[in-house]
Amino acid sequence: MREGGIRLLLNLARSWREGLQSEAAKAIANLSVNANVAKAVADEGGISILVNLARSVNRLVAEEAAGGLWNLSVGEDHKGAIAEAGGVKALVDLIFKWSRFSGGEGVLRIKCSTEVASVGGVHALVTLARTCKVEGVQEQAARALANLAAHGDSNSNNAVVGQEAGALEALVQLTRSQHDGVRQEAAGALWNLSFDDRNREAIAASGGVEALVALAHSCLNTSHGLQERAAGALWGLSVSEANSVAIGREGGVAPLIALARSDAEDVHETAAGALWNLAFNPGNALRIVEEGGVPALVHLCSSSVSKMARFMSALALAYMFDGRMDEIALVGTSTESTSKSVNLDGLRRTALKHIEAFVMTFSDPQAFAAAAASSAPAALAQVTESARIQEAGHLRCSGAEIGRFVAMLRNPSPTLKGCAAFALLQFTIPGGRHAVLHVRLLQSAGAPRVLRAAAAAAGAPIEAKIFARIVLRNLEQHQAGLCV
Structure with a gap:
């Protein structure tokens, strides 16, 4: 806008006439999508004006003001100012005041998560999710709860939402809604909440496994957003092996394979x-094989544009063919009377071929040759830089998972050795979100000795040897950092 335009709109918003208030707030909300305009609104005192309008007894005025505050809160720059001006409490009050209308969605989109929780917002949102029958309100309540829990395992609100009486049960129930938007937001909230260990088990205890498997089955022809959140919620729950087994027994493998085939x-x-x-x-691994999951994972491993999808597909295939599934495959899954006939040897060859090809895509021949000929840190750093998958630093492995990769380093298959070393490289790069935990788990598993053996093995591929050396160097760097 031209100079003075924002000030003029804010002056109109101060008018005693509600029609002018509404139109001015609407214009400010629309313009505030632009970051420069949002800054101008904040600099001119617009936040306090919008907060006052959000307290209006006129629903239309309150909604437009709430929309303006939402747009201002999308970035990080103005959230603190909104909270300091009393905006969050005003918005939570609005939730109660207008909850019977579906038009309050701007209210519920606000993402000042810590402040919302501190003024009773969690209870307000859970009350709406449990008792309101208006689909628009259900959808926005679930979305707001998802926003509160959106910062993973570092967010205290994640635990707060999970501990609110009836919250998890309400979200599980909303995944059964006939409305796709409600189901999508509820699944997204459960996905975010599953980052907390206690929430993960409580969701399962509230019927979450059954509900989310049913959702995965029913969403195959719906929007990509709903499909992503259904798969994501199952991903979050499956971090627990008990939940993972339950998902397999409940029939969750087949729809996940179907979703893995999505473009x-x-x-x-x-x-x-x-x-x-x-x-x-191992039981789930066999189910994946029997349900036709190997071709789907092989396709992802070789063709996805997402490095993370390719990486996790390769790791899934490595788990399936590192030998632990073989004993179960001889008798079929323990709880089923029949086992589908599969050619395990042929599938194993295919899987290993594509795992090897995946790892080789991160192999720079010149960098590997330099690292093989020199023990200089710079040579290893160059390989690390070319091999690093940035997003993999957010993955968190359990002690059992780390132990399994260490065991793979001893596997007779050169491909599995290389895959294990590549995975451990990703999980231990200094600065990774969970690198310190992974280093501690590796030390407890006696990994340094195994890594040294892998790095020196005469018959191992050069990639496995260099990756093992890098993991050893990562361990040393972490140890040196602890000693400083």
Whole structure:
């Protein structure tokens, strides 16, 4: 806008006439999508004006003001100012005041998560999710709860939402809605909440496994957003092996394989994550084989534009063919009377071929040759840089998972050795979100000795040897950092 335009709109918003208030707030809300305009609104005192309008007894005025506050809160710049001006409490009050209308969606989109929780917003949102029958309100309540829990395992609100009486049960129930938007937001909230260990088990205890498997089955012809969140929620729950086994027994493998075949990157990436977790269990691994999951994972491993999807697909295939599934495959899954006939040897060859090809895509011949000829840190750093998958630093492995990769380093298959070393490289790069945890788990598993043996093995491929050396160097760097 031209100079003075924002000030003029804010002056109109101060008018005693509600029609002018509404139109001015609407214009400010629309213009505030632009970051420069949003800054101008904040600099001119617009936040306090919008907060006052959000307290209006006129619903239309309150809604437009809430929309303006939402647009201002989308970035990080103005959230603190909104909270300091009392905006969050005003918005939570609005939730109660206008909850019977579906028009309050701007209210519920606000993302000042810590402040919302501190003024009773969680209880307000859970009350809406449990008691309101208006689909628009249900959808926005679930979305707001998802936003509160959106910062993963570092967000205290994640635990707060999970501990609110009836919250998890309400969200599980909303995944059964006939309205796709409600189901999508509820699944998204459960996905975010599953980052907390206690929430994960409480969701399962509230019927979450059954509900989310049913959702995965029913969403195959719906929007990519719903599919992504259904797969993501199952991915989150399957971090627990008990939940992983339950998902397999409930029939969750088949729909996840179907979602892994999606052309949408976000969908097949989350499905690959869930299948990776499920494949850790030998019974689930066999189910994936029997349901035709190997071709789907092989396709992702070789063709997805998402490095993370390719990485997790390769790890799922490695779990499936590192030998632990073989004993179960001889008798079929323990709880089923029949086992589908599969050619395990042929599938194993195909899987290993594509795992090897995946790892080789991160192999720079010149960098590997330099690292093989020199022990200089710079040579290893160059290989690390070319091999690093940035997003893999957010993955968190359990002690059992780390132990399994260490065991793979001893596997007779050169391909599995290389895959294990490549995975451990990703999980231990200094600065990774969970690198310190992974280093501690590796030390506890006696990994340094195994890594040294892998790095020196005469018959091992050069990639496995160099990756093992890098993991050893990562361990040393972490140890040196602890000693400083």
